[in-house]
Each structure stands twice: as C-alpha cells, then as structure tokens.
C-alpha cells in the first residue's frame with residue numbers, strides 16, 4: 486500500500502483507533518474522509534486538518550450506505566482505500582437465557598457493515614489504481630473472551646471474510662487485515678484508562694510503521710497482539726484463553 490496520495494474512506498473516524506489512524510494518514514499527505522454517527526465527535530477529528538472531510542453514516546443502515554456510495558460516485562470520488570474500522574463491543578452475559586438484542590447489533594455493525602460497504606464500494610475501488618481494503622478485526626478473532634462472545638465471533642468471521650476477499654480480489658485490490666490487541670479507547674467502559682491496554686498513540690504509531698513496510702504485510706500485527714494471533718501455532722491456546730478469561 487502506498488502511504489501518500491491516496492483518497493481514503495475510513496469508517497468510525499470519530500473516536501479511538503479510527504481517529505488516530507485518520508489523522509496520521511492525513512498528515513502523511515492523503516485525502517481522508519471519515520464517517521461515524523456523531524457530528525461533534527467527527528468535528529473533533531477534523532480540528533487543524535482543513536482538507537479532511539467528515540460524513541455522517543450509520544454503518545447499520547443499508548439504505549444510507551447505498552445512498553452515500555451513490556453520492557460519492559456522482560461527485561466523481563477517487564476513493565482508492567477503504568478502511569472498515571467502525572465497531573462496537575457490547576459485553577454479554579451468556580451464562581443464562583438473555584435478550585439477544587446486543588448479539589444482533591454487534592453482528593450488524595461489525596460484520597454486515599463492512600460486508601455491505603465493500604459490496605457497494607467495490608466498483609469504485611476496481612476503477613482506481615492502487616486500491617486497498619483494510620478490515621479491522623481483533624486479537625479476539627483468534628482467541629475469544631467469553632465476556633464478549635458475539636463480538637469475538639464477529640471478528641473471527643471478519644478475519645475469515647478478509648481471507649476470502651484477498652483471494653477473490655488478487656491482482657485487483659490489495660486486502661489487508663489490521664488486528665489490534667487491547668488498546669486504550671472507549672470501546673468498553675474503563676478501557677481508555679486501563680494500564681493493561683496499549684496506549685492509543687503508541688499503537689497507532691506502531692501500526693503506521695507496519696503499513697509503511699514494502700510490501701505492506703497482509704496482516705498488520707503489532708507486537709502485543711502476536712500472542713493471540715499465534716497461540717495455535719505456538720501451542721499456548723490454554724494459557725492465552727486463561728489470560729483472556731480470568732476466574
């Protein structure tokens with residue numbers, strides 16, 4: 486993936502990892518469009534970056550995705566990079582019968598959202614040179630936490646989908662998986678100040694160094710996520726599951 490001169494569409498740019506990456510890509514000399522559901526939070530991402538654009542888009546809304554991509558096409562958009570970053574992580578107690586609304590919502594946002602956006606944007610990506618799709622999964626795609634079982638399952642599914650996409654689009658669109666470890670953001674309550682999670686800026690800087698490698702690795706793996714990513718290979722699944730699921 487080239488590091489400058491792209492036109493990047495990044496979902497979930499109003500907070501956390503999405504904001505940190507959007508700002509870094511912009512500062513390297515890329516056009517960046519960020520999306521999210523909160524106007525004020527998107528505006529904060531744009532502060533001091535005059536050419537960055539923000540668009541309200543709920544990734545759960547199929548019609549809105551269709552209209553948004555049509556609008557992009559009608560304005561002659563030159564988007565060549567899609568970063569599917571938007572996500573939610575509701576904690577779920579699966580020890581008894583429960584309301585499955587959270588389970589449904591997380592599948593909608595984390596799995597169907599990227600699938601729908603890729604589907605609608607693909608003609609535009611195929612018409613550009615140097616096109617890239619980045620899907621943000623999680624270390625929990627590889628070893629789950631029972632505190633967020635559906636979240637972990639959506640990320641495992643998105644990992645699998647990304648592998649298929651890479652095969653299907655070989656030679657046409659580069660497909661990259663970004664696999665974060667626990668990072669200090671607002672994804673779950675208290676996480677932003679939890680010292681066991683990687684500081685956001687440190688994570689984002691490490692990610693940018695990995696993106697800049699030539700060629701860009703198919704999987705962007707910061708050091709902290711490798712124990713989860715490679716637990717099967719390393720024969721450490723039991724220890725890693727115990728660490729992720731204490732008590």
Ligand SMILES: NC(=O)c1ccc[n+]([C@@H]2O[C@H](COP(=O)([O-])OP(=O)(O)OC[C@H]3O[C@@H](n4cnc5c(N)ncnc54)[C@H](OP(=O)(O)O)[C@@H]3O)[C@@H](O)[C@H]2O)c1
Pocket residue numbers: 496497498499500501502503520521522523526542543544545570571572573574594621622623624664665666667668669670671672673682
């Ligand atoms: N932080 C971690 O520890 C960690 C670890 C592994 C993977 N990840 C993944 O990294 C990605 C970013 O997470 P984060 O940690 O940066 O969380 P975050 O700070 O909570 O940010 C989540 C972003 O997703 C957006 N979003 C959520 N639902 C949306 C929807 N329906 N439509 C549009 N945008 C939506 C939010 O924007 P609005 O609220 O404005 O809509 C926000 O910008 C997620 O995919 C997450 O699963 C994070």
